[in-house]
Amino acid sequence: MKHISLIFVFLLISSGLSGTGIKAGVARKAITPDPVSIWMGGYAARTKPASGVIHDIWAKAIVIENSKGGHFVIVTTDLLSISHQISEEVAEKIINKFGIKRSELLLTCSHNHSGPVILPSYFEFTPNELQTVARYAQKLTDDIFDVVCNAWSDLKPAKLSSGHGNAAFGKNRRAESIKIRPEDHDVPVLAISAPDGKLRAVLFGYACHNTTLTGSNYEICGDYAGFAQIELEKRYDGITAMFFQGCGADIDPSPRGTIAHAQQHGLTIAEAVSGVLSGEMKQIDDPIRSGYRVIDLEFQPADIEYYNEEILSQDKYRQRRAKLILEAYNKGWDMSRIQYPVQAVRFGNDLTFIGLGGEVVVDYALFIKNEYPGQNLFIAGYSNEVMLYIPTVRILNEGGYEPYSSMIYKGFPAPLKNNVEQKVKNAVISVLKDIGIRTRK
Ligand SMILES: [Zn+2]
Secondary structure: OHHHHHHHHHHHHHHHHOOOOOEEEEEEEEOOOOOOOOOEOOOOOOOOOOOEEOOOOEEEEEEEEOOOOOEEEEEEEOOOOOOHHHHHHHHHHHHHHHOOOHHHEEEEOOOEOOOEOOOOOOOOOOHHHHHHHHHHHHHHHHHHHHHHHHHHHOOEEOEEEEEEEEOOOEEEOOOOOOOOOOOOOEEEEEEEEOOOOOEEEEEEEEOOOEOOOOOOOOEEOOHHHHHHHHHHHHHOOOOEEEEEEOOOOOEEEOOOOOHHHHHHHHHHHHHHHHHHHOOOOEEEOOOEEEEEEEEEEEEOOOOHHHHHHHOOOOOHHHHHHHHHHHHHHHOOOOOOEEEEEEEEEEEOOOEEEEEEOOEEOHHHHHHHHHHOOOOOEEEEOOEOOOOOEEOOHHHHHHOOHHHHHHHHHOOOOOOEOOOHHHHHHHHHHHHHHHOOOOOOO
């Protein structure tokens, strides 16, 4: 009898020592363009390629594996967007090599407006410039795959813990005449530590455009998210700090315009993350469950005659959009809809990560938080693919850049239909139900 209880005590202690059966691996790779003279993404007004580097930009990965073979692989990048092609190619390579499910891989970006162009949507590039963009995109695809492979080789017993901080510099950027101005100041933090408690990596998010630096900046930089990562890597020796963008499509940093502002906001986020790391954090356990759904979002119908007229417009962006749409029309492509990915990954009953494609306005994050009170939610926009803005009915009714003019710059045929809001909300509810979480209603 005495013998059995000793074994029992030993098991309890050893499970405490080794954490929860969770392993984690971390890796990073600089993705600073070399040579640097590539066009930068995010501002249509830029007139020339990049001419310098303020600091390196990165692809970083965490691989988490639980004892039952479940995985969560998250890649963060200091980039404006992730294209459909890069996302598909990277996912296929990772799935083939490691045998994980698509739902276990989350590709994100910081929506950095001071990094290289991934898709040449705004610009009329020369053939040489197009080649530079295509070469960078191919190297990026390889780099993201490499960084995941390296994180996989780094798998070792780990402890996960989480908490939430706060930062207030993200301000609603819609026209001042608009009265409803929601914001989300949450700074979710996931810490990855060795079993002895030593911090190995920290993953944190914020819902705010990474646009402190404007179109007058021609030097590669990670903006406030880049400065936040650098600051945290300075404060905690040997760690990898990783940023994901929240639903910050209608939020801008304030103030903005200078490198000093970007550093200041980076410091604010780093302070918020440090505050969480030094406080009481929630332990995160197995199992890992994940879901991934792809839905169709529909564009408002538009007559082909409209583009035949638009192509004669004096506005070069309208002219270019019309050219793209007419080309697609002549090839017989379906331009009535676009695919949209929605993902969720849940750790035990402790933490749920939601990844929404595109530039998601803040209303969605606030809706999800309200619908699932008491859940520890990490909500990322700009996940798996960044194609267009995801407005709500309110924002479609209000008009403005996000639901309307951005569609011209990005080369889409028309604004999304009003049913986008219900479709995206339903997809979130369904994917959460897939992993065992029900809405309170
Ligand atoms: Zn944006």
